[in-house]
Amino acid sequence: MDDSTAGGRTVTLKDLANELGIHPSTVSRILHSGSDVARGAASVATAQRVRDLARKRGYSPDPQATGLRTRRSNLLGVIVPRLSDLVLATMYEGIEEAAAELGYSTFVMNSRDDPDEQRRKTETMLARRVDGLIIGDAHLDSGLLRELSARRVPFVLMNRRVPGYPSATCDDVLGGRLVADHLWGNGHRNVAVIAGEPYASTAVDRTAGFVDRWLALGGSISQNAVVWSRFDTAGGREAAETILTDCNPRPTALFAVNDFAAIGAMGSLRSHGLTVGHDVAVVGFNDTSLASELPIPLSSVRSPMLDIGRTAVQLLKQVLDGERVESMMLKPILCVRESSALVVPSLAL
Amino acid sequence: MDDSTAGGRTVTLKDLANELGIHPSTVSRILHSGSDVARGAASVATAQRVRDLARKRGYSPDPQATGLRTRRSNLLGVIVPRLSDLVLATMYEGIEEAAAELGYSTFVMNSRDDPDEQRRKTETMLARRVDGLIIGDAHLDSGLLRELSARRVPFVLMNRRVPGYPSATCDDVLGGRLVADHLWGNGHRNVAVIAGEPYASTAVDRTAGFVDRWLALGGSISQNAVVWSRFDTAGGREAAETILTDCNPRPTALFAVNDFAAIGAMGSLRSHGLTVGHDVAVVGFNDTSLASELPIPLSSVRSPMLDIGRTAVQLLKQVLDGERVESMMLKPILCVRESSALVVPSLAL
DNA sequence: CTGAAAGCGCTTACAG
DNA sequence: CTGAAAGCGCTTACAG
Numbered sequence A, B: 001m002d003d004s005t006a007g008g009r010t011v012t013l014k015d016l017a018n019e020l021g022i023h024p025s026t027v028s029r030i031l032h033s034g035s036d037v038a039r040g041a042a043s044v045a046t047a048q049r050v051r052d053l054a055r056k057r058g059y060s061p062d063p064q065a066t067g068l069r070t071r072r073s074n075l076l077g078v079i080v081p082r083l084s085d086l087v088l089a090t091m092y093e094g095i096e097e098a099a100a101e102l103g104y105s106t107f108v109m110n111s112r113d114d115p116d117e118q119r120r121k122t123e124t125m126l127a128r129r130v131d132g133l134i135i136g137d138a139h140l141d142s143g144l145l146r147e148l149s150a151r152r153v154p155f156v157l158m159n160r161r162v163p164g165y166p167s168a169t170c171d172d173v174l175g176g177r178l179v180a181d182h183l184w185g186n187g188h189r190n191v192a193v194i195a196g197e198p199y200a201s202t203a204v205d206r207t208a209g210f211v212d213r214w215l216a217l218g219g220s221i222s223q224n225a226v227v228w229s230r231f232d233t234a235g236g237r238e239a240a241e242t243i244l245t246d247c248n249p250r251p252t253a254l255f256a257v258n259d260f261a262a263i264g265a266m267g268s269l270r271s272h273g274l275t276v277g278h279d280v281a282v283v284g285f286n287d288t289s290l291a292s293e294l295p296i297p298l299s300s301v302r303s304p305m306l307d308i309g310r311t312a313v314q315l316l317k318q319v320l321d322g323e324r325v326e327s328m329m330l331k332p333i334l335c336v337r338e339s340s341a342l343v344v345p346s347l348a349l
Numbered sequence C, D: 001c002t003g004a005a006a007g008c009g010c011t012t013a014c015a016g
Helices: A013-020 A024-031 A044-057 A063-070 A086-101 A115-127 A144-150 A172-185 A201-216 A233-246 A259-271 A305-320 B013-020 B024-031 B044-057 B063-070 B086-101 B115-127 B144-150 B172-185 B201-216 B233-246 B259-271 B305-320
Strands: A075-080 A105-110 A132-135 A155-158 A167-170 A191-196 A226-228 A253-256 A281-286 A299-302 A328-330 A333-335 B075-080 B105-110 B132-135 B155-158 B167-170 B191-196 B226-228 B253-256 B281-286 B299-302 B328-330 B333-335
Touching: A013 A024, A013 A044, A024 A044, A063 B063, A075 A086, A075 A115, A086 A105, A086 A305, A086 B105, A105 A115, A105 B086, A105 B105, A115 A144, A132 A305, A144 A155, A155 A305, A167 A172, A167 A201, A167 A305, A172 A201, A172 A253, A172 A281, A172 A299, A172 A333, A191 A201, A191 A233, A191 A259, A201 A226, A226 A233, A233 A253, A233 A259, A253 A259, A259 A281, A305 A328, B013 B024, B013 B044, B024 B044, B075 B086, B075 B115, B086 B105, B086 B305, B105 B115, B115 B144, B132 B305, B144 B155, B155 B305, B167 B172, B167 B201, B167 B305, B172 B201, B172 B253, B172 B281, B172 B299, B172 B333, B191 B201, B191 B233, B191 B259, B201 B226, B226 B233, B233 B253, B233 B259, B253 B259, B259 B281, B305 B328
Parallel strands: A075 A105, A075 A132, A132 A155, A155 A167, A167 A328, A191 A226, A191 A253, A253 A281, A281 A299, B075 B105, B075 B132, B132 B155, B155 B167, B167 B328, B191 B226, B191 B253, B253 B281, B281 B299
Antiparallel strands: A299 A333, B299 B333
16 A cells, blocks of 8 residues: 555655665755756756756656755635635636645635634635735734734735735725716716725725715715625625615616626616616726626726735735735726617617 | 744744753654554653643644655645636535545646646646645546656546546536436426537536437437537526527527526526526536526536536545445436426427 | 654754 | 754654
């Protein structure tokens, strides 16, 4: 019975050394001397023999042994609200790519935005001895971040920011502004916002960006025209129902801070016999792959999700290298589609 | 400068032993003696002191050291086509839960269904010394699986099956049959299938289940009414365009083997001035959270995605324990909604 | 019931 | 240019 790790008997540094009649430490030194040349680690000839044999035998160093010795795991932990959220899944793809380029592997866990789970998953990651953490589910009122800071756990935020900690996010305030400009320019004067979860900076910033600009443009927006909601379709649907009930006269445009919420809202509007894009304009956020493919294509603010993931890795790398880091806010752009293309005179006011 | 792992100076077994004035091996034995009692590993009193101190100091064993010693990593590798596919993301949530219950952590990587990447990611996983692999992106013609088998790498398939290897999947053939029964029962006689990727058993089985049952019911279905396609919205849209061009008379119903493809098809139908559910019935597959929330709610075959993920972990656990395993096919159910609720006489034939 | 030793596979000063 | 030793944190027979 083979009790070694997956893949059967694994080649070790010692195997290589024995076969070549040299000392394991020499092999190790060579394999770590960067370039093809031995750079003082060994003679060029020996180095060549070692490298050739390593390739031939398919040697790959045991990360457990390396980690034990170097006290680094080359593991990055990633925590997201849920991977079944397309936005986070896409950011994670960016993380995976960028991490691989730097020689890191990544773990990802779902917290469902539940504070207990956030804490539990974080501890699991640390128990696994990750070198650092990318936190994609930060809450604005989180005590966990303060605690991690105090424990000197290296981490960066992604997707959502919290003042005082380094983060890679979309410029959500700008995104909200773009929507305000667009809707105002199309003649809308009575609008409502499906604002998302108040503990998430994405929701808060997009809403604030929109509302502030709206007021600056000379518009007004009533208290009950801003409805906080979950980020999913069901949440968007409920928020739209609330708006249709509470807002009189009915708004001519809805800004949902998330595409899924926007899709839910579109469903709600349709149930009320309203045609999206004609009776009511709708704009979403993130420009997920679905937006442009919906039966009624959805206008949406495109956030650079892959780049946000990549940027988070770069920031974390800097933290791990002991460098100072600046938070990065990546620019979004607005994609206007059928759901909000018409100017208000065409809308059934 | 603190150069220990994330979280600063970490408590070791030796720290615990020193503080109690006993030998590290005793501490280790106690911490491994399952229950609260010491079960022959040490005196009850010593065991208690050790457990208390371990808790107090927040001791967590170093997985690198444990892994090095035991030659097990307690790591499971998961490979999926892409995590931004809601179906795979949901299965992965099931995996994460079930794996955590068994004390395993999981890695996940995207292969984009590219054979080179499948191979590369697999090697990365093995280099990380995972104990086993859950393969969610298997191709029917894959040489990689044979090779892994030969190398005695422990693995199971999930989502897609390949004859000869253990897998946890939906009963996709049954799913296809359910759709055939439904559409036939509603009076449809002229239908088309958006069949997905021919290398994926999900696509092949769902299509075969549908077509075979359709023929058994006495129906007929022409060659060009079965269109292979990508699984995403764009793929579904293109396939629908092909069908609308090639099939005369136009089918009264479309079965797409994937919800996203179905959504793309709905968009295409709408561009042609056709109303989904009225002019053309559409049925998707998986019943992702979006289906019921779409402006026109989509009929879909609900596959137990979370359970499929959980089951895959259980199967892999059995493989790792050296037990024989049987492939599992979980039952789907059909959810009929507005997109296919009407009987054909109401359709604009 | 507990201790002492060996060793998992690697890296890194330290000699020579 | 290369070897030898020590040690990362743990587990596991083996003694006693």
